[in-house]
Amino acid sequence: MNNSLKFYKYQGTGNDFVMIDNRNEIFPISQTYIEHLCHRRFGIGADGLILLQNDPEYDFRMVYFNADGREGSMCGNGGRCTVRFAEDLGIFKHETKFIAVDGKHTAQANKEVISLKMGEVHSLERHTEYDFMNTGSPHYVTYATDIEVVDVFSEGRKVRNSEEWVNRGGTNVNFVQVIDNETIYVRTYERGVEDETYSCGTGVTASALSTNLRFGMKSPIKVITKGGNLQVSFEDNFQNIHLIGPAMRVFEGILE
Known part of the structure; x- marks a missing residue:
């Protein structure tokens, strides 16, 4: 490994990512190393790490790793941050097309927001207590009358680690x-x-689509998260879904 490698930190509504320009493919991909970089005490601190790489058919390729160092499924806020990163690197102006783990995406960028076209919805299930769908990542969506009092960590972990899931x-x-x-x-x-997390792009998308199914809420749907505000727009039968919101660089530094 080189003695030093530049990294950037980006956030989209509080979902934060270590970004690496890996078009020269010199970043040493290792689960332990990525987990270390994402650690909030011993590393840079982030919800995930994203490599921006070359692709012959697209403006760039996005490769996303979870904070545990494992390669993850699609990340909506990470996608918006990667688009902003690519724009900051001068890879495109205004509009871009890129490839991620769940396929092709297009996006538009202006100073305020990134509008990211999400992939198709898969595996849609309706249940009495919850809806489930895959919006690039799998999402269980349930409802609360007062969200501030919900113990998201305990209740979420219970579902996440249940035998069924x-x-x-x-x-x-x-x-x-x-x-x-x-x-x-x-x-x-x-x-x-x-x-x-402060926000989750694919989760916000799934939640908005669920409220359309349950309550007939119309596009665009405004979404409040702990980290800020987003919008989800879509057409009939969940076509042309866009996740819209801010994404910005926080700081940059050198990995020794």
């Missing part, structure tokens, strides 16, 4: 409170981080 490969767990006929508040327990 372990056997099914794991899930993220979202708690949703309907604020009014166009706004919801979402809190998420994220697998891979194994804790509540």
Whole structure:
């Protein structure tokens, strides 16, 4: 490994990521090393690490790792941060197309927000107590009358580690409170981080689509998270889904 490697820290509504420009492919991919970099006491501290890499057919490739160092499924806020990172690197202006673990994405960028086109929804299930769907990552969506008093860590971990969901490969767990006929508040327990995060893009997307199914809430749906505000827009039958919100660089540094 080189003696030094530049890293960048980005956040999108409080979901924070270590970003590496890995177009020269010199970053040493190792679960232990990535977990160390994401550690909030002994490393840089982040919900995940993202490599921006070359791809012959796209502007770039996004490779996402959870805070536990394992390669993860699609991350919506991470996707928006990667788009901002690519824009900051001069890879594109205004519009881009890139490839991630769940396939092709397009995005538009302006000073205020990144609008990221999400993938198709898979594995949609409706249950009395919850909805489940895969919006790039698997999401269990349930409802609360007062979201501030929900113990997201304990309740989320209980579902996440239940026999059913372990056997099914794991899930993220979202708690949703309907604020009014166009706004919801979402809190998420994220697998891979194994804790509540300030925001979760694929979870916000799943939660918004669930409120459309349950309550007929219309696009665009405003979403409050601990880390800030997002919007989810979509067309009939959940086509052309966009996750819209801010993403910005926090700081940069050198890995020795």
